[in-house]
Amino acid sequence: MRWCFFNWNVQQGPNQWITDRVDGLITDATNSPFTTVILPYMYMDYPDRKVEWNVWTFDQGLASRVPYESAARTLTQRKQSFSGYTVRQGLAITMEHNFMMTSQGMENFQNQIKQVVGSIQNTNDLDVHMALITAPSYMKQVRERYYLEDYLQKALRDYIDTFGFVQKNMNAMDILIEDTKSLISGWGGTEPDFLMCSNKLCFQLTMTQERTAYLTQGADGKKLLRDGPTMDMYRGLKIVKSKAFSLDEGSAPRDILRRRVRVGEYYTGNLSNLQSVELYDEDSDNFESLSVSKIWHSLVESGSSATDAITSSSCLRCISDNIAAIKNCMDGEDGHQKFSLLLLRPNIEHYMLGLVIGKGGMDHLGATLWGQTEMSVFDDGQHGVWGMTYKYHERAMVFNEVGVCVYVCAYVLCICVCMCVHMCVCVMI
Amino acid sequence: MSVMKWSDSGVEEYIEKCNNVNTNFDGASIICVPILTEECFKSPMPLCNYQDKGTKLLATSDLHIHDIQNYASKQISCNITREALAQVHKTLQMHNDYQIVKDACEAVGVGETTQCRLLYKGTSNFKFKDATNKQTFGCGHHGHDYVGVAAVRNGKSLMAATAPHINISTVDSGAASKPKA
Numbered sequence: 001m002r003w004c005f006f007n008w009n010v011q012q013g014p015n016q017w018i019t020d021r022v023d024g025l026i027t028d029a030t031n032s033p034f035t036t037v038i039l040p041y042m043y044m045d046y047p048d049r050k051v052e053w054n055v056w057t058f059d060q061g062l063a064s065r066v067p068y069e070s071a072a073r074t075l076t077q078r079k080q081s082f083s084g085y086t087v088r089q090g091l092a093i094t095m096e097h098n099f100m101m102t103s104q105g106m107e108n109f110q111n112q113i114k115q116v117v118g119s120i121q122n123t124n125d126l127d128v129h130m131a132l133i134t135a136p137s138y139m140k141q142v143r144e145r146y147y148l149e150d151y152l153q154k155a156l157r158d159y160i161d162t163f164g165f166v167q168k169n170m171n172a173m174d175i176l177i178e179d180t181k182s183l184i185s186g187w188g189g190t191e192p193d194f195l196m197c198s199n200k201l202c203f204q205l206t207m208t209q210e211r212t213a214y215l216t217q218g219a220d221g222k223k224l225l226r227d228g229p230t231m232d233m234y235r236g237l238k239i240v241k242s243k244a245f246s247l248d249e250g251s252a253p254r255d256i257l258r259r260r261v262r263v264g265e266y267y268t269g270n271l272s273n274l275q276s277v278e279l280y281d282e283d284s285d286n287f288e289s290l291s292v293s294k295i296w297h298s299l300v301e302s303g304s305s306a307t308d309a310i311t312s313s314s315c316l317r318c319i320s321d322n323i324a325a326i327k328n329c330m331d332g333e334d335g336h337q338k339f340s341l342l343l344l345r346p347n348i349e350h351y352m353l354g355l356v357i358g359k360g361g362m363d364h365l366g367a368t369l370w371g372q373t374e375m376s377v378f379d380d381g382q383h384g385v386w387g388m389t390y391k392y393h394e395r396a397m398v399f400n401e402v403g404v405c406v407y408v409c410a411y412v413l414c415i416c417v418c419m420c421v422h423m424c425v426c427v428m429i
Numbered sequence: 430m431s432v433m434k435w436s437d438s439g440v441e442e443y444i445e446k447c448n449n450v451n452t453n454f455d456g457a458s459i460i461c462v463p464i465l466t467e468e469c470f471k472s473p474m475p476l477c478n479y480q481d482k483g484t485k486l487l488a489t490s491d492l493h494i495h496d497i498q499n500y501a502s503k504q505i506s507c508n509i510t511r512e513a514l515a516q517v518h519k520t521l522q523m524h525n526d527y528q529i530v531k532d533a534c535e536a537v538g539v540g541e542t543t544q545c546r547l548l549y550k551g552t553s554n555f556k557f558k559d560a561t562n563k564q565t566f567g568c569g570h571h572g573h574d575y576v577g578v579a580a581v582r583n584g585k586s587l588m589a590a591t592a593p594h595i596n597i598s599t600v601d602s603g604a605a606s607k608p609k610a
Contacts, residue, residue: 133534152500156473160549248540259537262454264548268470269555269563271463278554279459281430287554288430295461298432298439326463332558338467341555342510344460344517344548346476349453354533 012377015388019375022117022390030121033240034128035368037194038360039396044371047086047393051369055080055400060188082399086369089123090391091116097384116390124368126245127396129256131366132196132356135398138187163263166201173205177235180357189402190359195237197355198257202241206231237357257354264346271339273332279343292330295341299323366398433457444522450542462517468507472550475501478518479511 027041035041044051057078066072093112099105143151166172177195184192206229214221231239244253267279274292281288300323328336358365373392380387433443439457446456479501505511518524523546536543552567 130538133537156547159547160473254540256537259533260453260542261533262542262544264476264545265551265567266470266472266474266548267551267553267565269553269565270557273558275556275558278556279430280552283430289556290430290432290459294432298434298459298461299463300435322463322465325465329463337465339463339465340467342462342464342470342513343553344462344476345458345551346460346523346546346548347447347454347456347458347544349542352533354537 012379014374014376018377018388019373019390022113022375023373025113025117026120026124030117032121032125033194033238034125034243035121035396037238037240038196038358039128039131039366039368039398040360040362042362042367042369044086044369044393047369047371050083050085051395051397052081052083053399055082084395084397086371086393086395088372088391088393089120090389091119092387092389094380094385094387097386099386116388120390120392122243122245124370124394124396125243126247126256127394128368129242129245131396131398132358133256133354135366136401138401139183142187173201174235176355177237177357184358184402187402190364192237192357192359194240194360195234195355195357196240196242196257198255198353199241200258201353201355202231202239205234205239257356259352259354260349261352262347262349264344265348266345267343269341271326271341272329272336274330274341277341277343279345290343296327296330299326365400366396368394368396370394430459431457432459432461435461440520447521447523450536450544451540454542460517460521462513464510464513466507466509468510470510470550471504473547474504474514474549476514476518476523476546476548477501478515478524479505480515 027035057080059076059078061073061075064073093116095105095109095112099109165176169175181192184190212229214225217224233239242255242257244255246253248254267277269277274295276292277290277295278287279290280286322337322339325337326339329339371393373390376389376391378387378389379385433439433456443456443460446454502511505514531539531541531543533543550565550567553565555563555565557563
């Protein structure tokens with residue numbers, strides 16, 4: 001290594017020796033669970049070509065009674081063909097000329113090599129995240145083929161039942177995991193072996209009362225407090241924590257398994273003789289009162305009377321047409337029309353956390369394809385810098401979506417977003 | 430908790446805030462809609478424009494597209510209510526310019542907020558001037574955390590942790606032989 005850098009004038013261009021070292025650092029030294037457990041690296045000699053794969057599905061059915069000399073029901077099979085390409089990517093580093101003349105320069109160079117390795121691995125980790133969440137949904141396929149009737153009703157019921165599930169049920173994670181296992185098993189998939197989720201979701205597993213009761217466990221409790229309640233495996237699944245990536249300039253790194261969502265609620269009751277409505281408010285974490293005068297002033301311009309209501313162009317026609325009657329109803333005057341008050345709250349914002357459960361590996365799920373790596377050395381005499389460019393083909397692909405189940409989402413940490421209420425969401429799609 | 434004003438500026442501001450899915454929502458949270466009806470409201474209530482065929486885009490690109498229209502009609506049978514909701518949807522431009530609704534996986538990739546226009550019945554307490562009240566419990570969609578660690582994590586309660594009880598019992602060996610009074 002030292003020789004080649006002292007002789008950079010003759011080593012310009014592609015350098016296979018350095019390339020092999022960097023490749024080795026990426027594939028062997030990083031030990032990223034995303035490219036080892038979930039979608040492991042698979043080297044391709046010719047990554048330029050199109051990657052194609054076929055998925056055959058043989059549905060098992062029940063035999064039915066058949067009269068003599070009649071045709072038996074034919075079992076159905078499906079074949080789906082997919083294809084994709086790897087993507088050429090690259091990074092470069094530059095150093096001042098003569099950097100190898102000092103020990104600091106050599107150390108700096110070593111760190112820059114590690115920086116390249118870490119950056120490329122980080123990019124590949126992100127690709128694995130994206131491959132998992134954008135993989136075709138086998139659940140959707142099953143739904144479209146077999147659960148055509150009444151699916152909507154069931155989906156809506158599931159949505160309610162699993163909403164805020166992790167926060168509302170102590171055993172929610174266990175239920176989700178076992179539910180997913182049986183779901184994947186029902187699809188003919190193999191037993192899952194990893195669970196990828198956000199760090200915050202791991203709190204649910206590690207910070208239960210049993211695991212944080214340090215006082216009651218004697219010497220073990222002291223050790224637990226010192227080491228922390230770690231969780232590498234849970235219910236037979238390897239826990240893989242998702243990473244946050246700097247995806248948007250100027251904003252904090254974002255976890256792909258954490259997303260914003262707006263959901264809605266409505267409240268309804270009689271308007272006549274109404275004094276106030278109490279609703280839950282996230283800001284105060286309490287039920288706050290909404291007075292009838294505040295409701296009235298949201299319907300008309302401040303200072304205007306019932307007869308001087310806002311025009312129909314600027315508000316709901318049904319309100320403007322009946323504004324005087326609404327006022328009478330609020331005041332409870334004799335013979336007033338019966339109005340209902342509908343309070344809509346369509347933008348209750350939460351952060352939702354997702355989790356991915358599946359069986360990782362090339363044989364079951366997919367792979368991170370890579371190849372045609374090249375570390376090329378260049379020298380810019382005009383600016384007095386020397387540098388290296390590392391380019392490679394890479395693409396994480398999910399070949400078999402039967403082996404994975406994406407739950408979107410499981411849990412939301414409490415956030416105070418202005419006036420929005422409540423905190424947690426759990427919905428299965 | 431803020432209430433949207435049904436004025437030009439109030440509506441305009443709400444539309445702007447609501448259509449911005451790249452940042453946290455910081456618009457008004459409550460929309461008041463008086464409706465001349467006494468029929469009950471079913472939960473969930475799809476918030477859509479019932480007269481507009483573009484309402485199909487309420488759902489993402491799976492089966493919901495085909496089912497949601499029928500479902501919406503079934504959930505809200507009252508014409509007056511449907512008309513009012515359609516007006517709310519139209520006035521507040523909740524159709525997002527009829528853009529294709531992104532599902533969770535698509536939206537998270539680009540950092541956008543997903544929106545659900547199915548409104549579920551929430552917990553409320555209507556108090557009337559004659560000192561009566563009508564309390565409605567939500568359908569379970571939202572609610573408090575279970576009492577325990579999750580609530581503690583969110584800073585909502587204190588964990589009930591005490592030192593372990595030490596039970597000291599003494600046996601009076603002579604008590605058994607003493608005659609009861």
